[in-house]
Amino acid sequence: GAVVSQHPSWVICKSGTSVKIECRSLDFQATTMFWYRQFPKQSLMLMATSNEGSKATYEQGVEKDKFLINHASLTLSTLTVTSAHPEDSSFYICSAIDKSETYGYTFGSGTRLTVV
Amino acid sequence: QKEVEQDPGPLSVPEGAIVSLNCTYSNSAFQYFMWYRQYSRKGPELLMYTYSSGNKEDGRFTAQVDKSSKYISLFIRDSQPSDSATYLCAMARNNAGKSTFGDGTTLTVKP
Numbered sequence: 001g002a003v004v005s006q007h008p009s010w011v012i013c014k015s016g017t018s019v020k021i022e023c024r025s026l027d028f029q030a031t032t033m034f035w036y037r038q039f040p041k042q043s044l045m046l047m048a049t050s051n052e053g054s055k056a057t058y059e060q061g062v063e064k065d066k067f068l069i070n071h072a073s074l075t076l077s078t079l080t081v082t083s084a085h086p087e088d089s090s091f092y093i094c095s096a097i098d099k100s101e102t103y104g105y106t107f108g109s110g111t112r113l114t115v116v
Numbered sequence: 117q118k119e120v121e122q123d124p125g126p127l128s129v130p131e132g133a134i135v136s137l138n139c140t141y142s143n144s145a146f147q148y149f150m151w152y153r154q155y156s157r158k159g160p161e162l163l164m165y166t167y168s169s170g171n172k173e174d175g176r177f178t179a180q181v182d183k184s185s186k187y188i189s190l191f192i193r194d195s196q197p198s199d200s201a202t203y204l205c206a207m208a209r210n211n212a213g214k215s216t217f218g219d220g221t222t223l224t225v226k227p
Binding site: 004041044046110 | 153
């Protein structure tokens with residue numbers, strides 16, 4: 001089955017710094033990837049849809065200048081949290097679609113970000 | 117009102133019990149219905165998906181979709197401690213677009 005690799009799995013950074021999270025589709029090409037945020041004991045909240053070769057589509061209320069998304073190739077999307085603050089601490093999860101599958105919506109393993 | 121409502125739980129059952137997890141939805145455009153299992157600090161893992169109405173069985177898991185009632189269920193037979201996790205229902209209009217998730221139900225299966 002489709003595999004999505006997300007890196008790093010956890011990161012601690014100082015307030016004011018930027019953090020980059022990578023999402024890779026390992027054995028398929030993904031023209032579309034999604035980025036989610038999940039707070040403890042809450043569901044996944046879609047942040048943005050990442051399309052290869054074009055600008056990401058952000059959900060209402062998500063600051064595009066704070067959460068920079070780059071989908072430069074068919075196998076890689078990155079999310080950069082700029083000028084991170086403690087309230088940005090969360091679990092970030094990406095997913096990608098393998099269109100060769102009938103239903104190929106696969107999640108990465110997530111990145112736990114802690115801003116101190 | 118949320119598009120997808122999921123029974124909040126938490127749910128605690130003894131090993132071997134039958135577990136029923138349920139979601140309702142309001143958007144009749146949804147065609148794909150998924151159940152994900154999420155262990156603590158991990159990404160969701162797809163358990164099953166169903167297209168349109170009907171039942172689907174995979175081992176101890178059975179997914180049911182009733183589009184007329186806008187109601188979906190996941191049944192787990194002979195539940196095991198390893199089934200302890202948070203279960204998320206999700207729905208989508210097509211197989212290439214974004215999914216809408218329920219809030220999840222945390223299940224604990226006690227030995």
